Amino acid sequence: MDKQAHDVECNGLIKIIKDNYKMMSKGQKLLAKYTLDNYSKVAFMTASKLGETVGVSESTVVRFANALGYSGYPKFQDALQELIKTKLTTVERVEMSNNDYSTDSLILEKVLKDDIDNIKETLDYLSEDTYEQAVNAIFSARKVYIMGLRSSIYVAKYLGYYLSYILDDVKIIRMDMGEPVEQMIKIGEGDVFISISFPRYSKKTLQVVNFARGRGAKVIAITDSHNAPISKVSDVVVTVKNNMISFIDSLVPAFSVANALVIGVAMREKDDIKSYFNELENIWKEFEIFE
Structure with missing residues (x-):
């Protein structure tokens, strides 16, 4: 299935x-x-x-x-x-997970196994074709915008950090820099908007996705389901399993998929990447960045 x-x-x-x-x-x-x-x-x-x-x-x-x-x-x-997944409050999540995580000695093992299971399920459900569509869209974009709200912001920052090593124009949308649409005023055809959204889904995320689509940008959704609000209005839907671990959602698979996207894009720029990092190494050495 x-x-x-x-x-x-x-x-x-x-x-x-x-x-x-x-x-x-x-x-x-x-x-x-x-x-x-x-x-x-x-x-x-x-x-x-x-x-x-x-x-x-x-x-x-x-x-x-x-x-x-x-x-x-x-x-x-x-x-x-x-x-x-989208109906439970945080309090209800805590109450339901009490039995699963009631023994301290089992918490570490269970949490890690749950993360492993989420990664395995992500691999089962995410098709190679969808992954390639996402990589190709990112690689060929004029400019890449990335947004994740609440805990998803960390996945967005991680993905944006590494893509910026490869691509010339990557922008991470940050809530501390004003309204997202204000930061995307120049988005248009040829651009790609990557939206990261997991339950409980943020209404603002859907609003911003619709804004990006209205401006002609291609939208890539990184989310848990084809029934997620942003999936229905996105061009490419990258599904990531994030079953609940106690009162939090597992973002480990999302980081793994982010790694795969970065490496997929990097493999299309192998020669440029090598030259870029050689130059970076010289800069790091000159400014004594590392021990």
Whole structure:
């Protein structure tokens, strides 16, 4: 299943449960009712814990997921997490993650494994063709504008920092420099606007994307879903998995994708890059930048 189909399925999950309710076994109906009433909890419960809570076996839980069209319980759980991602407050996230991170000795291992899983899922869902479209657009742009709000600003700064080594004109949109549209007053055809947005989605991000499109710029969205607000108005959608880790979202895959974009662009400028860094090395040496 590709990422876009996966997103559509997530949005229709509640309807799927309701449509299949009459054909379910008694145990599956108990699971369906509990899920509809407590889907924000079920999204973070193991199959055994859900079965114990409802009063059915773990195998019944797995069959319930299969009956809804999922290859296994983890896929069903992923769909629930996608469903609730934009609806939870930070307080609700903390409350739901208490059980997962209640043992200090397991926190380090679980957080790192969750980040690894997010990177693996990003690789599974992000197509090579989409990646190449993004790289080609960035490489051929007259000017590249990059914006990420809230925690996404750090991904934007990271991407902009390294792209500026390769490209002549890269601008990072910063909230401390005034309204984003004021900083993009000269954006137009031939330019690329890279927008980085993850749940809970900022309304301002969508406003700025629409502004860039209205001026004729090509828009690249780096976001978690084809159903994200900016995805629907972007030319290229680079999907990055960022399942929740406690009350924060994992941005590790976003940084990995940023690395891949930078290296992809750099490989098209290999000779120029080598010359540029040779000159930089001389400057760093002259000004004693490094030990």
